[in-house]
Amino acid sequence: DGGITQSPKYLFRKEGQNVTLSCEQNLNHDAMYWYRQDPGQGLRLIYYSQIVNDFQKGDIAEGYSVSREKKESFPLTVTSAQKNPTAFYLCASSRGDAYNEQFFGPGTRLTVL
Amino acid sequence: ILNVEQSPQSLHVQEGDSTNFTCSFPSSNFYALHWYRWETAKSPEALFVMTLNGDEKKKGRISATLNTKEGYSYLYIKGSQPEDSATYLCAVTRGFQKLVFGTGTRLLVSP
Numbered sequence A: 001d002g003g004i005t006q007s008p009k010y011l012f013r014k015e016g017q018n019v020t021l022s023c024e025q026n027l028n029h030d031a032m033y034w035y036r037q038d039p040g041q042g043l044r045l046i047y048y049s050q051i052v053n054d055f056q057k058g059d060i061a062e063g064y065s066v067s068r069e070k071k072e073s074f075p076l077t078v079t080s081a082q083k084n085p086t087a088f089y090l091c092a093s094s095r096g097d098a099y100n101e102q103f104f105g106p107g108t109r110l111t112v113l
Numbered sequence B: 001i002l003n004v005e006q007s008p009q010s011l012h013v014q015e016g017d018s019t020n021f022t023c024s025f026p027s028s029n030f031y032a033l034h035w036y037r038w039e040t041a042k043s044p045e046a047l048f049v050m051t052l053n054g055d056e057k058k059k060g061r062i063s064a065t066l067n068t069k070e071g072y073s074y075l076y077i078k079g080s081q082p083e084d085s086a087t088y089l090c091a092v093t094r095g096f097q098k099l100v101f102g103t104g105t106r107l108l109v110s111p
Helices: none
Strands: A004-007 A010-013 A019-025 A031-037 A044-049 A064-066 A076-078 A087-094 A108-112 B005-007 B010-014 B019-024 B033-038 B045-050 B056-059 B062-067 B072-077 B086-093 B099-101 B105-110
Touching (some): A004 A087, A019 A031, A019 A087, A019 A108, A044 A064, B019 B105, B033 B072, B045 B056, B045 B062, B072 B086
Parallel strands (some): A010 A108, B010 B105
Antiparallel strands (some): A004 A019, A019 A076, A031 A044, A031 A087, A064 A076, A087 A108, B005 B019, B033 B045, B033 B086, B056 B062, B086 B099, B086 B105
16 A cells, blocks of 8 residues: 555654654655644644755754655654654655645654653 | 634534535635645545635535635535544645645534
8 A cells, every 4th residue: 555654653752862753655756744733733844855865944944854865765853952842743745746735644743751 | 924724723513514614825826725634543634636716626525615816715514424523624835845734623523
């Protein structure tokens, strides 16, 4: 089955530690995205990548980093510089066409202790 | 700044009721509007992508309309069922390959 996987589903981190969230897709999509969801807010774009070895900052990139070394993978690192990292993180991918229908993974809930 | 507003924030209806909710967005520089359904413990799932003023889309009991001149879209659910319980997200394309999401409408359908 084609789809997007994210791991782990739940993640706990001590304050001051970096942590990496995994996102893999086998849809052969060019574009990939990371969103963050907080209570009462819409999904906010952290980073996106249109092709391999290229990525751009979204609206709330501070304290996060990404890489796109393979088409299938777009890991997100939450660094210790992120002031309020506890949130639900969603990864998505799309064909990269103009209409940009996005397909989402199941998400990772990160809690900083 | 592109602002996408959804109303109501939440809705509780009885099985069999029909319901509708609204997505509002700036009408200038419009390109496309997306509706997603997000069930608890699942991934958001695309329902519709609409681009033209007057567009109407339908999938089973769910339909949507688009008015790009005045900047709104309606999502209708006819004869709501408990399995329709979910958060319905609206998003507008901002530039190439970027979406701006509303905060969603949470629908609960009681048997």
